[in-house]
Amino acid sequence: MSFVSFRATFSRHDLVYIGILAALLFAILPLFLDIFRLNLVGKYLTYAFVALGLVLCWGYGGILSLGQGVFFGLGGYAMAMFLKLEASDPESTKIQSTPGIPDFMDWNQITELPWFWEPFYSLPFALLAIIIVPTLFAYIIGVAMFKRRVGGVYFAIITQAIASILTILIIGQQGYTGGVNGITDLRTLLGWDIRTDSAKYILYYLCCFLLLVCLVLAKLITKSKLGRLLVAMRDSEDRVRFSGYDVANFKIFVFCVGAAFAAIGGAMFTLQVGFMSPSFVGIVPSIEMVIFCAVGGRFSIYGAIYGTLVVNWAKTTFSESFPELWLFAMGALFIGVTMSFPRGLAGLYSSYVEPFILNRWKQLKSKQNLKVSAEQARV
Amino acid sequence: MQAQENQQARKSDARDFVLSVEGLTVSFDGFKAVNDLSFYVEEEEIRVIIGPNGAGKTTVLDLICGKTRSTEGSIKFRGKEITKQKEHQIVHGGIGRKFQNPSIYEDLTVYENLEISFPRGRNVFGALFFKRDDEVDAAVRETAETIFLDDQLDSVAGLLSHGQKQWLEIGMLLIQKPELLMLDEPVAGMSVAERKKTAELLNRITKGRAVIVIEHDMQFVEDIAHRVTVMHQGKVLSEGSMERVKNDEKVIEVYLGH
Numbered sequence: 028m029s030f031v032s033f034r035a036t037f038s039r040h041d042l043v044y045i046g047i048l049a050a051l052l053f054a055i056l057p058l059f060l061d062i063f064r065l066n067l068v069g070k071y072l073t074y075a076f077v078a079l080g081l082v083l084c085w086g087y088g089g090i091l092s093l094g095q096g097v098f099f100g101l102g103g104y105a106m107a108m109f110l111k112l113e114a115s116d117p118e119s120t121k122i123q124s125t126p127g128i129p130d131f132m133d134w135n136q137i138t139e140l141p142w143f144w145e146p147f148y149s150l151p152f153a154l155l156a157i158i159i160v161p162t163l164f165a166y167i168i169g170v171a172m173f174k175r176r177v178g179g180v181y182f183a184i185i186t187q188a189i190a191s192i193l194t195i196l197i198i199g200q201q202g203y204t205g206g207v208n209g210i211t212d213l214r215t216l217l218g219w220d221i222r223t224d225s226a227k228y229i230l231y232y233l234c235c236f237l238l239l240v241c242l243v244l245a246k247l248i249t250k251s252k253l254g255r256l257l258v259a260m261r262d263s264e265d266r267v268r269f270s271g272y273d274v275a276n277f278k279i280f281v282f283c284v285g286a287a288f289a290a291i292g293g294a295m296f297t298l299q300v301g302f303m304s305p306s307f308v309g310i311v312p313s314i315e316m317v318i319f320c321a322v323g324g325r326f327s328i329y330g331a332i333y334g335t336l337v338v339n340w341a342k343t344t345f346s347e348s349f350p351e352l353w354l355f356a357m358g359a360l361f362i363g364v365t366m367s368f369p370r371g372l373a374g375l376y377s378s379y380v381e382p383f384i385l386n387r388w389k390q391l392k393s394k395q396n397l398k399v400s401a402e403q404a405r406v
Numbered sequence: 407m408q409a410q411e412n413q414q415a416r417k418s419d420a421r422d423f424v425l426s427v428e429g430l431t432v433s434f435d436g437f438k439a440v441n442d443l444s445f446y447v448e449e450e451e452i453r454v455i456i457g458p459n460g461a462g463k464t465t466v467l468d469l470i471c472g473k474t475r476s477t478e479g480s481i482k483f484r485g486k487e488i489t490k491q492k493e494h495q496i497v498h499g500g501i502g503r504k505f506q507n508p509s510i511y512e513d514l515t516v517y518e519n520l521e522i523s524f525p526r527g528r529n530v531f532g533a534l535f536f537k538r539d540d541e542v543d544a545a546v547r548e549t550a551e552t553i554f555l556d557d558q559l560d561s562v563a564g565l566l567s568h569g570q571k572q573w574l575e576i577g578m579l580l581i582q583k584p585e586l587l588m589l590d591e592p593v594a595g596m597s598v599a600e601r602k603k604t605a606e607l608l609n610r611i612t613k614g615r616a617v618i619v620i621e622h623d624m625q626f627v628e629d630i631a632h633r634v635t636v637m638h639q640g641k642v643l644s645e646g647s648m649e650r651v652k653n654d655e656k657v658i659e660v661y662l663g664h
Contacts, residue, residue, distance in 0.1 A: 252527055252536035255518050259511040266509040269471060270523045270578065271497035272533075280530045
């Protein structure tokens with residue numbers, strides 16, 4: 028069943044934007060970048076999943092979550108747990124005192140695989156867990172917060188606290204989670220080596236494909252009545268409530284969608300980068316992801332993806348030359364964007380670039396029409 | 407005397423009234439904003455609540471629509487107790503409420519404002535799969551005409567004048583076809599011409615529904631009220647026709663006199 032008719036959802040503009048993005052991701056970048064850089068882009072794109080979710084939660088729903096790293100991390104860890112178990116077969120771990128369990132467990136004097144690791148031997152289970160665990164967690168947070176009408180700054184602070192708690196938990200439970208190093212040394216997926224260049228290409232394309240799927244889903248949501256309701260809630264929550272809607276349910280839904288997107292990003296991160304660690308779960312990465320979204324434009328699903336790419340490209344370039352200055356630049360960027368162009372790159376585009384392009388297009392068309400009519404006159 | 411007996415007889419069978427409020431009390435940290443309040447609204451009645459600032463008028467509406475929870479007492483809508491219901495359930499039951507400041511969705515168009523208020527697809531998946539079909543379109547256009555905004559359907563609501571925003575919010579309630587409509591100062595900040603139009607609008611829309619209005623503008627109250635309830639310090643000071651209330655000494659002393 029379709030949300031609404033295809034044509035009503037995707038205007039010609041949307042098709043052009045999606046086409047340009049697809050061309051950039053699937054053709055232009057792979058043609059011009061070597062595999063090392065392309066893998067890096069693939070890594071950035073995993074953050075774009077989070078930024079896309081934030082457009083829905085924050086831009087549309089007005090729910091600022093400073094803890095999206097939690098969902099990114101949970102998705103990433105679920106993937107990493109499967110890969111780690113595959114990498115820890117008794118053969119390759121025979122020097123351990125307990126062969127067949129992940130190396131970090133052995134280092135922490137754990138002699139038996141913990142019960143919650145067991146199901147991660149199964150790939151279907153792991154794939155389900157990637158989506159379901161973070162979404163369920165988001166659902167629980169959502170019910171606990173939104174049903175009690177916690178919102179705004181309070182919600183942001185609580186999500187930040189949750190990000191912090193989860194990081195501390197992961198680091199503290201070293202034997203079960205790999206601690207501060209995370210889960211490293213991941214090698215194969217069902218026997219397929221994910222570290223080779225060809226695997227990196229395939230994973231990059233998979234990542235782009237999934238991102239476009241999420242983009243289309245996000246577009247469908249924003250174009251449905253639910254999308255308009257989110258905007259309405261941002262304008263006047265009480266009016267929505269007293270028009271017969273249970274406002275909390277809509278917030279929970281969009282928060283869960285954001286979490287599911289982030290989780291897919293996290294899993295793709297683990298696959299492409301080859302490890303997962305608590306440094307992608309905590310407060311700093313969570314806020315960074317909000318910055319990606321803000322720079323790109325929190326009301327634009329396309330902007331979020333470009334914003335993520337631009338900020339990360341800048342981060343890599345700057346931090347290669349001035350590592351100690353980067354954090355300050357990032358802070359300044361965030362303040363600058365929110366104060367002087369709150370609609371981000373997408374806003375700049377729609378107020379300056381787009382009118383220019385449309386004008387040019389019109390001029391071209393009218394010139395052509397003139398030519399045609401002149402010729403007709405001659406005939 | 408006879409009338410009073412009638413009233414007494416009716417009270418025993420609350421189902422006769424659209425709304426019956428009995429012994430309603432709400433206290434905020436010991437301060438009783440509404441204190442042992444009782445009143446009854448009949449079918450197709452326009453009831454106006456007046457009273458000095460702080461009398462508890464808006465609080466009564468808040469209590470009925472579930473925004474504020476009562477400490478004691480009962481509110482029955484068509485004989486059914488609603489004090490424990492959630493806000494959206496009360497709306498589904500058929501009570502619509504307009505706020506004092508026009509609350510509309512400024513970033514959406516007039517059409518979208520009305521469409522969102524159309525009573526269908528009110529849960530998450532219903533909203534996700536909601537389709538703008540002919541029934542919705544007809545309802546939106548009909549309502550827009552009623553509230554004098556049929557030529558503004560594609561305007562962004564934030565750009566409407568203050569009076570038009572008030573009408574739009576009334577329209578957003580109308581499209582839900584509530585059986586009881588509650589309006590909090592619907593003509594505040596309106597021009598004289600707009601007030602007249604609003605009075606006409608209210609008289610037109612009471613067909614088949616009861617309306618409770620809070621208003622300060624006495625001319626407007628005279629124009630529309632079937633019955634008036636005067637509130638003072640959380641209690642009913644006087645109740646009856648406008649004529650009766652106007653000549654009530656207690657009312658003149660606390661409200662109309664100055």
